[in-house]
Amino acid sequence: MAENSARDRILADIRAALRTTPADKPPPPAAIARPSFSDNDRFRAFVQRLEAVAGTWEEVAKAADVPKAVAAYAAQHELEKQVAVAPALAHLDWDAAGLKIDTQAPAPARQLGLTEAVCAVAETGTLVLSSSADHPTTLNFLPEYHLVVMHKDSLVTHLEDAWQLMRQHHQVWPRTVNLVTGPSRTADVEQTIQLGAHGPRSLHVLIVA
Amino acid sequence: MTKRFQLRVEKALNDEHLGKALGHARDGFVVKRQNAIDAFPEFEQCREQAAKIRAHTLAHLDDYLLQYVEKVEALGGQVHWAPTAADARQIILDICAAEKAKVVTKGKSMVSEEVGLNPALEEAGYELVETDLGEYIIQLAHEPPSHIIAPAVHKTREQITELFHQHHQALGYTEKVTSIPGLVNEARQVLRQQFLSADVGITGANFLIAENGAGVIVTNEGNGDLTMSLPRVHIAITGIEKIVPTLDDVSVLLRVLGRSATGQSMTSYTTFFAGPRRDEDADGPEAFHVVLVDNGRSQMLADPEFHDMLRCIRCGACLNHCPVYGSIGGHAYGWVYPGPMGSILTARYQGLDHEPDLPNACTLNGHCAEVCPVKIPLSELMRGLRRHQNAQGMQARPARWGLGLWAALAQRPRLYRMISRIAAGTMARAGKQGVLRSWPLAGGWFAGGRDLPKPQGKTFMDVWKKRNG
Numbered sequence: 001m002a003e004n005s006a007r008d009r010i011l012a013d014i015r016a017a018l019r020t021t022p023a024d025k026p027p028p029p030a031a032i033a034r035p036s037f038s039d040n041d042r043f044r045a046f047v048q049r050l051e052a053v054a055g056t057w058e059e060v061a062k063a064a065d066v067p068k069a070v071a072a073y074a075a076q077h078e079l080e081k082q083v084a085v086a087p088a089l090a091h092l093d094w095d096a097a098g099l100k101i102d103t104q105a106p107a108p109a110r111q112l113g114l115t116e117a118v119c120a121v122a123e124t125g126t127l128v129l130s131s132s133a134d135h136p137t138t139l140n141f142l143p144e145y146h147l148v149v150m151h152k153d154s155l156v157t158h159l160e161d162a163w164q165l166m167r168q169h170h171q172v173w174p175r176t177v178n179l180v181t182g183p184s185r186t187a188d189v190e191q192t193i194q195l196g197a198h199g200p201r202s203l204h205v206l207i208v209a
Numbered sequence: 210m211t212k213r214f215q216l217r218v219e220k221a222l223n224d225e226h227l228g229k230a231l232g233h234a235r236d237g238f239v240v241k242r243q244n245a246i247d248a249f250p251e252f253e254q255c256r257e258q259a260a261k262i263r264a265h266t267l268a269h270l271d272d273y274l275l276q277y278v279e280k281v282e283a284l285g286g287q288v289h290w291a292p293t294a295a296d297a298r299q300i301i302l303d304i305c306a307a308e309k310a311k312v313v314t315k316g317k318s319m320v321s322e323e324v325g326l327n328p329a330l331e332e333a334g335y336e337l338v339e340t341d342l343g344e345y346i347i348q349l350a351h352e353p354p355s356h357i358i359a360p361a362v363h364k365t366r367e368q369i370t371e372l373f374h375q376h377h378q379a380l381g382y383t384e385k386v387t388s389i390p391g392l393v394n395e396a397r398q399v400l401r402q403q404f405l406s407a408d409v410g411i412t413g414a415n416f417l418i419a420e421n422g423a424g425v426i427v428t429n430e431g432n433g434d435l436t437m438s439l440p441r442v443h444i445a446i447t448g449i450e451k452i453v454p455t456l457d458d459v460s461v462l463l464r465v466l467g468r469s470a471t472g473q474s475m476t477s478y479t480t481f482f483a484g485p486r487r488d489e490d491a492d493g494p495e496a497f498h499v500v501l502v503d504n505g506r507s508q509m510l511a512d513p514e515f516h517d518m519l520r521c522i523r524c525g526a527c528l529n530h531c532p533v534y535g536s537i538g539g540h541a542y543g544w545v546y547p548g549p550m551g552s553i554l555t556a557r558y559q560g561l562d563h564e565p566d567l568p569n570a571c572t573l574n575g576h577c578a579e580v581c582p583v584k585i586p587l588s589e590l591m592r593g594l595r596r597h598q599n600a601q602g603m604q605a606r607p608a609r610w611g612l613g614l615w616a617a618l619a620q621r622p623r624l625y626r627m628i629s630r631i632a633a634g635t636m637a638r639a640g641k642q643g644v645l646r647s648w649p650l651a652g653g654w655f656a657g658g659r660d661l662p663k664p665q666g667k668t669f670m671d672v673w674k675k676r677n678g
Contacts, residue, residue, distance in 0.1 A: 003289065003290065006289075006290040006291065006292055006296060007288075007290040009290075009292050010290050010292055010449065010501070010503045010507060011271055011274070011275075013292075013503065013507035013508070013511075014270050014271045014274070014449070014507045014510060015271050016507075016511065017507050017508070017510035017511035017516075018268065018269075018270065018271065018510070020511050020513065025265070025268035025269065026261060026264040026265045026268055027261075027265060028261065028262060028265045028454065028458070029257075029258040029261040029262060029265075029461075032258070032457060032460070032461060033251050033254040033255040033257070033258045033461060033464070034251060034255070034460070034461075034464065035249055035250075035251055035464075036251070049474075053473075053475075053477070087491065105491040105492040106405075106438075106439060106492050123474075124474050124475035125475075126475055126479075131486075131490055131491070131492070131493060132487075132489070132490060132491070133489040133490060133491055134491070135491065136490075136491035136492045137434070137438050137491075137492060137493060138434075138435070138438050138439060138492045140434070141431045141434045141435050141438070142435075158460070159460040159463070160456075160457050160460050163456040163457065163460070166456075167456075172284070173280075173284070173421040173422065173423055173481075173483045174483070174487075175284075175482065175483060175484060175485065175486050175487055175490055175493045176437075176438065176480065176481065176482055176483075176493060177423070177480070177481040178434070178478065178480050178481075179475070179478070179479040179480065179481075180477070180478060181473075181475040181476065181477055181478075181479070182477050183477065184429065184430055184431035184477050184478070185429050185430070185477055186342045186343075186393060186429060186430045187237075187359070187429075187471070188341075188342040188343035188346065188359065188360075188361055189342070189366055189369055189389045189392050189393065190230075190233055190365065190366050190389065191233045191234050191237040191238075191359070191362070192389050194389055194390055194393045196393070196394075196397070197342060197393060197397065197429065197430035197431060197432065198340065198342075198397055198400060198401070198404070198430050198431040198432040198435055199430065199431020199432075199434065199435070199477070199478070200431070
């Protein structure tokens with residue numbers, strides 16, 4: 001079937017269907033229903049929810065301290081000193097921290113991958129990451145240990161606030177926007193949650209003040 | 210009852226593995242959902258809005274579809290329209306052929322099950338790999354999914370151990386793995402290579418957003434993301450009813466979807482994809498296709514009695530709370546979609562005579578409608594199907610006669626009272642120890658192997674009269 005005729009057929013069927021239903025079309029709801037908590041509690045709410053989904057976090061004073069924090073994390077978990085890093089973070093002083101970095105995408109098989117969030121959402125403990133030249137999307141999934149740099153002032157309250165930010169920043173919506181809430185998991189064997197299905201086993205957030 | 214349905218039900222009820230697996234699942238899902246909702250006071254308000262958003266979108270489905278299509282095409286994505294299941298299969302076969310694909314990876318997609326995509330791809334010679342752990346397990350077992358969000362929910366750990374041992378030996382995994390972490394790990398290792406070597410990745414979509422041309426997948430494992438970002442080509446296949454106007458609307462739906470499905474306020478990965486990778490992007494597919502499947506949906510939209518069913522966001526809560534599903538499992542339902550939502554979809558998409566037992570494999574307890582996050586009146590729809598069956602003379606003869614007899618009596622109150630008085634008296638004398646195992650004049654078949662509580666010997670009307678002097 002030619003593409004156009006298939007399209008026309010489906011649209012004609014939908015329009016015929018809509019003519020048979022009552023004229024008073026339901027309007028969209030006016031307000032948005034969402035969980036409420038005060039803005040003062042935003043940070044506490046975020047880290048609480050992040051912990052609830054088996055995510056971990058630490059505060060880092062400034063961006064320049066990120067390589068040191070990554071090196072400490074790698075040492076603590078006995079990981080290799082060669083790590084996959086989003087090009088956006090390649091300019092940091094990795095040599096001083098004693099780490100070698102890969103920035104190509106898709107990342108080679110490295111145990112640890114480091115990416116950077118556009119913003120984070122307190123409502124659900126979620127990180128928002130978006131694909132671009134400097135931010136490969138596959139780096140969020142290939143390594144076993146996923147570390148994410150998040151800027152404390154990018155924390156928003158609700159999902160809708162994140163969309164507002166995204167709309168401001170992107171004239172054109174990116175190819176991929178990943179909402180990451182904890183490490184990967186599956187309950188397909190006996191409904192028992194097991195972390196580290198096909199994606200990372202651990203998610204660690206470096207919160208830059 | 211048709212013979213084939215009866216056989217499937219008997220097989221399910223006698224399957225110890227299945228009983229064990231379903232018990233695990235039911236308790237888990239129900240408790241997790243309840244906990245999530247207890248922790249979210251705005252849930253009911255959210256549910257109200259979710260239902261409104263879906264109803265509004267469906268009432269303007271053509272406009273929102275066209276908005277979405279325009280946005281996707283502007284981003285360089287290709288849109289395909291599939292009026293029927295055969296069209297959907299052909300579209301995807303053509304794309305795979307044009308791309309000279311060898312290995313095709315697949316994320317979880319119920320619509321792909323609905324259109325029979327897997328057998329078509331396998332017959333055409335592609336190496337097809339299901340990557341969701343549950344889907345992978347049932348692919349190895351050559352079985353269809355038995356649950357819309359937990360496809361292998363009917364499999365016990367022992368069965369998975371055997372399956373992996375049988376299929377992974379050739380890959381060098383000679384040890385039998387029995388622990389849950391061990392099994393998940395083995396699948397992770399086996400599938401990792403497939404993700405990296407695939408030419409085409411196929412996923413479903415939970416939502417398509419008119420505002421920006423993005424599709425959404427709601428997942429936990431990360432396999433969907435690897436499936437859509439590593440291969441050269443990403444194909445998303447989904448139903449035309451999955452459209453949502455804006456990102457803000459999606460937020461409301463996400464708030465009820467995860468909580469209703471698995472008790473999660475947000476799944477590990479909620480991923481938005483729009484068109485192919487941009488020229489400057491570090492990674493992502495070079496080509497993006499979306500296949501919009503009708504396959505009976507526009508017909509259902511035209512049906513004022515059943516069009517609410519199109520609001521369904523495939524969360525699985527109605528399955529998890531259904532005592533019938535919990536006893537017989539998904540395979541007994543005979544088509545892709547099981548449980549309450551499945552009984553209705555099967556009747557509407559496949560025809561009422563395809564599985565005539567489904568509308569009656571229901572206790573009308575109403576729990577499914579109570580938990581539905583988009584407020585689909587499932588019990589009412591089920592009753593509607595029964596009415597249609599009755600009108601078309603499709604019900605079994607004893608049931609038709611019985612109903613006819615009861616209707617005749619119910620319209621003659623005096624006769625009804627007299628007969629019920631006699632029946633209550635007779636039955637009270639017939640039973641032993643407060644239960645009835647067989648009925649006077651009818652033997653044991655009517656009670657169906659159950660113990661019926663014995664009547665007290667007086668009718669309610671008599672007791673009421675006496676009490677009110």
